Amino acid sequence: MTPEATLARFREYMVGPTRFMTLLSCFELGIVDALRDRPGMTAAELGDAVGVKPDAVEQLLFLLVKEGFVGYEDGRGYSLDALGGVPERDLKRALAYMNMIKVVALRQLFNLTESARTGTLVGLKELYGAEGTLYDVVAEHRDLREAWAKLMDTVTANIDPWFFGNIDMPSGAQVLDLAGNTGLGAVHTYQMKHVPGMRVTTFDLPEKETECLENFRAHGVAEHCSFIGGNVFDGIPEGFDVVLIKHFLDMFDRDAVIQILNGVHKSLPVGGQVNILVPVYPEDVTETDNHNVDFFPAFFIGCTMGQGGPQKLSTYRNWLEECGFEVTRTVTKDPAELPQDVIPVPAILSATKTA
């Protein structure tokens, strides 16, 4: 890579924040919807329609025209170009993710350096006066909670069918959904992976219990699902033979992951299974179709946890073996099978306690 190419790549990085917000603002301002309803509007007409000075409309749309998202012709105004061909469901998914990035990450990233130095969320504290992780803070801050929850529900709905299609569930399985939040994972387990005699228990902080039990009732699975309150790092309940760990290990540094896996190992009988769903970096990190490294390190360290980030599949495999598990199956999602706007490339690791 020449110095010139390196500097050109720096410039791509430099325009990253402005590009991101220019695109998102054109949606937030209603400009895209207005053009969908009535193609051919001028900047003046668009400005009237969305309540923004035409000069600003024209400025923000320059980028969308450059990208071919929106078209412009002298005398014929603006119209949706490539954006007009994207199904609404896809746009909604992408916009939920963009909104999450804006609310949970954009401003917080300013303090990434100090967050990396201290292992704390300096940006979150400066903006919200809050100590702790994003997950501690969402309860009290609706903007963070809504941006986050909307995204996680979308992610879970899209990825759980793939997860449950790729794990084995023995008859009579007693399943523990580790850090199962308010029960959606348990509901999906019952709905997507039902076997005779199965019981699913959500394990998470005690304050999640009420909402979790309500969710079980609302989904008609209250007879088959239950809740145990506790903290993963203080000990994991025994009496289960299948443990699910979804969207969780990537939140922690190595020491904490090892602690969690040791805890799971201790809680399981020999022959018990653990099934892990986690985004992974490609073994060759220079693969360009995997965007996990472009996003997650800064996101976890600077915006949500003050630590953590995904690993390569081989790293998780090594850690599982180090903790007394035999890895029986791994599946990495082919990035080409994911919608092209989706960042996380997930993998599944299934492992058995050997001794």
Place this chain on the structure above:
Amino acid sequence: MTPEATLARFREYMVGPTRFMTLLSCFELGIVDALRDRPGMTAAELGDAVGVKPDAVEQLLFLLVKEGFVGYEDGRGYSLDALGGVPERDLKRALAYMNMIKVVALRQLFNLTESARTGTLVGLKELYGAEGTLYDVVAEHRDLREAWAKLMDTVTANIDPWFFGNIDMPSGAQVLDLAGNTGLGAVHTYQMKHVPGMRVTTFDLPEKETECLENFRAHGVAEHCSFIGGNVFDGIPEGFDVVLIKHFLDMFDRDAVIQILNGVHKSLPVGGQVNILVPVYPEDVTETDNHNVDFFPAFFIGCTMGQGGPQKLSTYRNWLEECGFEVTRTVTKDPAELPQDVIPVPAILSATKTA
């Protein structure tokens, strides 16, 4: 452009903010300097050297390895790859720009939508409690001032020789540097474009006078340069035959630009000249080697002015003609001649008052 390609492009936008801060943080944390001093360090050794947990060092470096900026080999640690070949002077320039974007724009962009709706800097107000534009606020906020001033000095030093090499200066010229700030433009005018009998006057807000006159003395041009205090929108001083407008017109919407140009027209004698230096959008906005539209609309509307943004050269030409000028010469910088990290692609418009 297919829906798939459009969504893939959205993903490039989504990772823009995290990519930007991950790269900048690796410099801020001292990781790049540490690797320059001692190639081959492991994450643990780097962590020790810069005071950051090795897990975080490893996470942040994944992206730099993906990009080929930094190399990594098992057992041989990290070393500078492409970054090792970039001259220090180029890196410093790029980092000054990145720091400016971080301090002046990154967090402020969160409020771009509201800034576009209101024409005010909502983000600047929320972060600093300050009303007004960035230029009103820098005096009181050192972080903003330093990030901004460092960048503008670099930009001015790089671009002024090109500007003065491309304008004519008649013997005995009485030059007014409009919105000339604290006099650097006037100093450059005298140093780079000296003609017999020339006099250069900086015109800007009265509070700039002291620092401006100090600058004239420090540069040994106090005999040939002077200062007039005032506001461009309240009337432009007469008695000059050359007006320079550098880095200024792009800060305003059309109405204000027309007001400025009408004011300059009124102040000049017939035959008087105006020379404008301003970033421009390409006539075909889809040209990919011009990054002005990727940056300036959001930057001006959301972070510095609440309005403004560059225009196409043809637009500035039309506005000049509308205000009674004949455009005598235009030059647009060839983007290929700029260092590859530099965002602004500038142009010069020279025009004469015809009647």
